[in-house]
Amino acid sequence: xxxxxxxxxxxxxxxxxxxxxxxxxxxxxxxxxxxxxxxxxxxxxxxxxxxxxxxxxxxxxxxxxxxxxxxxxxxxxxxxxxxxxxxxxxxxxxxxxxxxxxxxxxxxxxxxxxxxxxxxxx
Amino acid sequence: xxxxxxxxxxxxxxxxxxxxxxxxxxxxxxxxxxxxxxxxxxxxxxxxxxxxxxxxxxxxxxxxxxxxxxxxxxxxxxxxxxxxxxxxxxxxxxxxxxxxxxxxxxxxxxxxxxxxxxxxxxxxxxxxx
Amino acid sequence: xxxxxxxxxxxxxxxxxxxxxxxxxxxxxxxxxxxxxxxxxxxxxxxxxxxxxxxxxxxxxxxxxxxxxxxxxxxxxxxxxxxxxxxxxxxxxxxxxxxxxxxxxxxxxxxxxxxxxxxxxxxxxxxxxxxxxxxxxxxxxxxxxxxxxxxxxxxxxxxxxxxxxxxxxxxxxxxxxxxxxxxxxxxxxxxxxxxxxxxxxxxxxxxxxxxxxxxxxxxxxxxxxxxxxxxxxxxxxxxxx
Numbered sequence: 484x485x486x487x488x489x490x491x492x493x494x495x496x497x498x499x500x501x502x503x504x505x506x507x508x509x510x511x512x513x514x515x516x517x518x519x520x521x522x523x524x525x526x527x528x529x530x531x532x533x534x535x536x537x538x539x540x541x542x543x544x545x546x547x548x549x550x551x552x553x554x555x556x557x558x559x560x561x562x563x564x565x566x567x568x569x570x571x572x573x574x575x576x577x578x579x580x581x582x583x584x585x586x587x588x589x590x591x592x593x594x595x596x597x598x599x600x601x602x603x604x605x
Numbered sequence: 606x607x608x609x610x611x612x613x614x615x616x617x618x619x620x621x622x623x624x625x626x627x628x629x630x631x632x633x634x635x636x637x638x639x640x641x642x643x644x645x646x647x648x649x650x651x652x653x654x655x656x657x658x659x660x661x662x663x664x665x666x667x668x669x670x671x672x673x674x675x676x677x678x679x680x681x682x683x684x685x686x687x688x689x690x691x692x693x694x695x696x697x698x699x700x701x702x703x704x705x706x707x708x709x710x711x712x713x714x715x716x717x718x719x720x721x722x723x724x725x726x727x728x729x730x731x732x733x734x
Numbered sequence: 735x736x737x738x739x740x741x742x743x744x745x746x747x748x749x750x751x752x753x754x755x756x757x758x759x760x761x762x763x764x765x766x767x768x769x770x771x772x773x774x775x776x777x778x779x780x781x782x783x784x785x786x787x788x789x790x791x792x793x794x795x796x797x798x799x800x801x802x803x804x805x806x807x808x809x810x811x812x813x814x815x816x817x818x819x820x821x822x823x824x825x826x827x828x829x830x831x832x833x834x835x836x837x838x839x840x841x842x843x844x845x846x847x848x849x850x851x852x853x854x855x856x857x858x859x860x861x862x863x864x865x866x867x868x869x870x871x872x873x874x875x876x877x878x879x880x881x882x883x884x885x886x887x888x889x890x891x892x893x894x895x896x897x898x899x900x901x902x903x904x905x906x907x908x909x910x911x912x913x914x915x916x917x918x919x920x921x922x923x924x925x926x927x928x929x930x931x932x933x934x935x936x937x938x939x940x941x942x943x944x945x946x947x948x949x950x951x952x953x954x955x956x957x958x959x960x961x962x963x964x965x966x967x968x969x970x971x972x973x974x975x
Contacts, residue, residue, distance in 0.1 A: 486955055502818070502829035504916045534914050536861055538888060553916055570915060575759030581889060587904050593888055595912035627860040638758035646891045651750045657763040662873065663784035666766050667776035682862040687883055697876045699759050706766055707859075715769045723765040724758075731764075 504553035510567040511552035514599070520546045521574070521605040524597065532560040535601055542579050543605045547594060548572040554597040568598040613629045623683040624711045625690055631703055631710075635692060648711050657696045665705060674714055689696050744804065792872040793943040795824040796920050797845070799870070800946070802935035804925040810849075813922065817845030827868045841868050842916040848909075848948075849922045855906050856921045857895065857948030859887040860913045867918035869945055877962050888912060898949040899960060911948075921948040928954040 498506040512596040516522060526540045527533075534556040550572050555563045577584040584591070641655035669677040684704040691707070692700045709715045771778050799820060803810035813820040818828045828843040829863035845867055848856040860866065861884050866874040877883050887894045892907045895901075902908060911919050923945050931935060944959045 500830060503831070504844055506844060508813055521951075536912065536914065538861075550917060561942065572917075574909075575893075588908070589891065590907040591891065591909070592907065593910045593912060596915040596917055600914075630947070632759045634762055639760075641757075642755060644753045644755060648753045648755075650753055651751075653760070654968065655757075657760050657796070659785055659788045660767060660781075661763050662788045663781050664770060664776075665761075667780045667784050668770065671780050672774065674770075678863055679793055681879075689881065696875075702759055702766075709766065709770075714773070714775065714829060715766070720762075720765055720769065723769055724761050727764045728761045730755060731761065734862035 487516065504551040504570070506553045507554065507564075507567040509552070511599075513582045514569040515550055516546050516549075516569075516571060516584055516599070516602060518546050518548060522546060522602045523605040524601050525603055527601065534558050535597060536595070538555075538580055538597065539573075539597070542571040542575055542581070544575040546571050547574045550596055553598070555557075557600075568600060570596050570598050571602065572596050573602075622686050623708060625687070627691060628707060628710055630717050630724075631706055635695055635703060637725070638699070642696055654698065657702075661698060661705070665701075667678055675708060675712070679693050680705065680708055719733055752874050774796070779843050788873070791868055793946060794938070795821070795826045795936040796867070796870045796946045797941035798824040800922055800941045801918070801934045803847075803922055804937055806936055811920070816825060817847045817920075818843055820831050820847065821845060822871055824870070828869055833867070842918065845917050845919040846869065846917045848911060850918055850924050851891045851926065853906060854909060855902055855920075855948065855951075856909050856911055856920045857887065857891060858911045858913055860883055861885070861888055862914035865913045865918065867920055870918060870922075871943065873942065875959070895949060898962065899945070900950055918945045924946075925955060926952050 486495045503567060519524070521543060522545070523543050524535070524541060527535070528531055548571070550570045552567045552569055554567050558564070558566065572594060573596070575593045575595075576589075580593060611637075644677070645652065654710040665677070665680060667674075668675040669680065680709060683700060687707055689699050692703050706715075706720065710717050710720065767781065770776060771781065776972070794816050799813060803813045804821075806892070809820065809823070817882065821828055828841075828845060848858070850856055859878075864879040864884070868874075868877065883894065888910055891910050891974050894900060913919050925937070925939070929940070939957045940952040940954060942952070942957065942959050943952060950960070
């Protein structure tokens with residue numbers, strides 16, 4: 484993995500007294516998805532850096548909440564904070580992640596957050 | 606493919622995050638150093654963690670947050686890989702410390718010889734009082 | 735964390751036992767730190783600031799948040815809607831506090847409090863590394879950092895919980911919260927029976943770190959985390975799509 488070298492001076496100024504991710508509030512524009520939407524995780528290339536876990540890729544899920552606005556981890560690792568995105572809390576049925584998950588526990592779920600670029604309408 | 610991160614996947618495919626070649630200085634510490642659990646039992650100390658643990662944690666955070674010489678995620682991935690291989694028999698947090706020193710030497714942030722001579726100085730200072 | 739020496743019966747402090755031996759690990763830690771400072775990777779002042787911060791951390795504020803939420807429905811509502819604001823009432827300011835005043839890569843300022851119900855049990859993991867709500871819960875335990883826990887919890891949550899001694903009936907759904915972006919999570923477990931009339935202090939005592947991660951549930955009389963041996967990952971996980 485390549486190294487990312489951060490100049491944090493700019494970030495410190497922006498985030499001090501507000502917090503991160505709070506400092507990006509209002510910068511992402513209108514969200515594409517809303518609570519209750521059925522979506523699917525795109526399998527985007529991630530040659531350099533990502534926080535999108537392999538187990539979610541291609542899987543269907545439901546938007547549980549719009550949680551905050553922030554640059555995507557994939558951009559922020561390179562100090563690119565120009566385009567904040569909406570982050571969504573997403574709920575996956577275990578059965579949709581692992582087809583052999585026991586039927587007796589059909590309502591077990593995994594919840595995790597991803598930025599808008601990873602989502603498409605299911 | 607793996608359920609965890611890309612990093613795990615890479616490791617299992619034989620692509621390592623970190624050079625796993627043993628480092629002589631750290632091998633000596635690994636095999637001869639007395640770990641906290643042993644010392645605490647011998648001296649009847651009940652604190653579950655060695656007093657230096659908090660300093661180690663501060664060093665790890667400062668390395669990532671200040672000049673970003675060793676970003677947190679990279680250090681943690683390397684620590685995981687080293688903990689499962691070279692240092693698998695070392696308890697925590699001694700293992701975290703060896704992994705940190707290993708990552709720093711392999712990245713050229715410190716030099717093995719320089720670290721050995723600094724350790725000798727520190728040891729003399731601590732035992733001369 | 736270090737135990738504070740307690741006053742003896744006659745008002746004097748019993749001598750605290752000390753390790754009278756310099757270990758190679760202690761020397762290595764100091765040598766690494768000194769060289770890092772000399773090379774400008776961070777300053778001595780940075781290190782002091784981080785050490786002070788580490789020293790303030792522990793699980794008590796999160797335990798108190800849960801106890802307060804059990805006693806006060808309005809506070810509970812605040813906790814589940816705005817964890818950062820609710821933290822202020824237990825003395826934790828996620829935003830305006832040392833060491834950075836804006837959260838660090840490991841301590842972003844977005845706490846979410848996950849409320850268990852009679853039909854839903856939450857449990858927290860970070861499959862990516864070991865993201866953890868340090869400002870309000872302290873340093874993560876070693877098992878939380880291991881690939882064993884991180885890989886297996888998402889795939890076999892009920893088996894992993896059973897290893898912690900938590901057997902859940904099929905009519906309780908398990909929700910694994912994978913904390914790998916900017917939110918950090920604590921679990922607000924169900925208040926157990928047998929605690930009627932208890933004070934906030936009494937309630938906070940049974941909300942252990944493990945209850946706040948979600949691998950245990952509070953029980954009257956249980957105020958400590960169970961010891962847990964750390965094993966290497968035994969089941970590498972295979973992905974199906």
